[in-house]
Amino acid sequence: MNRVSVAMDSKPENISFARVVVAGFIAPLDPSVDEVSDIKTAVSEAITNAIIHGYPQGENNNTQGTVRLSLTTSECRTITIQVADDGVGIADIDTAREPLFTTKAELERSGLGFTVMESFMDSVTVDSTPGQGTTITLAKTLASPE
Amino acid sequence: MGIQINIAGNALIAKPDSEIDHHSAERMRGQIDTAFDNSSCRHIILDFSGVRFMDSSGIGMIIGRYKNAEKRGGRLALAGMSDDMGRIFHISGLAKIITRTATVEEAKEDFNAGRGSI
Ligand SMILES: Nc1ncnc2c1ncn2[C@@H]1O[C@H](COP(=O)(O)OP(=O)(O)O)[C@@H](O)[C@H]1O
Ligand SMILES: [Mg+2]
Numbered sequence: 709m710n711r712v713s714v715a716m717d718s719k720p721e722n723i724s725f726a727r728v729v730v731a732g733f734i735a736p737l738d739p740s741v742d743e744v745s746d747i748k749t750a751v752s753e754a755i756t757n758a759i760i761h762g763y764p765q766g767e768n769n770n771t772q773g774t775v776r777l778s779l780t781t782s783e784c785r786t787i788t789i790q791v792a793d794d795g796v797g798i799a800d801i802d803t804a805r806e807p808l809f810t811t812k813a814e815l816e817r818s819g820l821g822f823t824v825m826e827s828f829m830d831s832v833t834v835d836s837t838p839g840q841g842t843t844i845t846l847a848k849t850l851a852s853p854e
Numbered sequence: 855m856g857i858q859i860n861i862a863g864n865a866l867i868a869k870p871d872s873e874i875d876h877h878s879a880e881r882m883r884g885q886i887d888t889a890f891d892n893s894s895c896r897h898i899i900l901d902f903s904g905v906r907f908m909d910s911s912g913i914g915m916i917i918g919r920y921k922n923a924e925k926r927g928g929r930l931a932l933a934g935m936s937d938d939m940g941r942i943f944h945i946s947g948l949a950k951i952i953t954r955t956a957t958v959e960e961a962k963e964d965f966n967a968g969r970g971s972i
Binding site: 818 | 909913
């Protein structure tokens with residue numbers, strides 16, 4: 709059992725920082741190279757979404773908020789990751805999760821963030837309230853170490 | 855940290871040397887597009903041999919450059935992408951439309967053999 713929480717400003721440069729945090733957090737469990745890569749990629753997607761969709765930039769680039777990253781491990785090697793923002797929220801979660809759906813094509817978003825999270829993690833849960841924010845919960849159980 | 859850009863005949867070769875996420879992809883696409891606009895190249899080769907991480911922002915970056923090459927009647931090839939990144943590439947469905955080669959040299963040969971010559 710272990711827990712770590714980090715709160716960060718919604719700045720794009722914090723996306724790589726979040727990956728470093730999660731990689732460091734799971735390292736003591738001796739995950740495989742693929743497991744580390746899967747988890748880092750899924751966290752990168754969730755943090756990116758919180759930053760660019762949760763707190764969309766206004767005309768004068770002034771919309772800022774806090775993104776919270778919470779990490780937990782259990783005795784049975786399950787990693788649970790929560791990424792929460794207090795941003796705009798998602799009105800239609802089912803549509804948002806569809807492959808290739810994006811509301812930010814002008815930023816060259818591919819609409820594959822949720823698809824990637826679902827492919828690389830065991831479970832992806834979305835809780836969102838328009839005007840209040842979004843919490844993504846990602847979970848993955850690591851294989852037994854070799 | 856950044857991107858190396860070279861021109862070989864009709865192809866612009868861009869080699870990112872960092873992780874590709876939303877933050878770095880925005881800078882990379884600006885640099886690639888400026889170089890492409892200022893050149894008379896038709897094809898784009900993305901040399902991924904130095905890329906150790908990419909999320910779906912990389913897919914968006916690849917699609918955008920693919921479209922730019924297409925606008926000039928050219929093609930886009932991906933060279934040296936590791937198997938690790940190949941997984942996200944397959945999830946995206948891009949494998950069906952974009953040529954993946956082991957090396958930049960192979961990508962050039964592929965352009966020469968295919969529709970557009972270098
Ligand atoms: N944290 C969030 N806050 C508000 N909207 C979100 C959030 N995460 C995702 N979305 C919405 O879901 C859509 C799909 O997300 P995703 O699959 O990651 O694709 P992309 O990021 O490429 O647009 C986004 O375009 C956005 O409209
Ligand atoms: Mg996304």
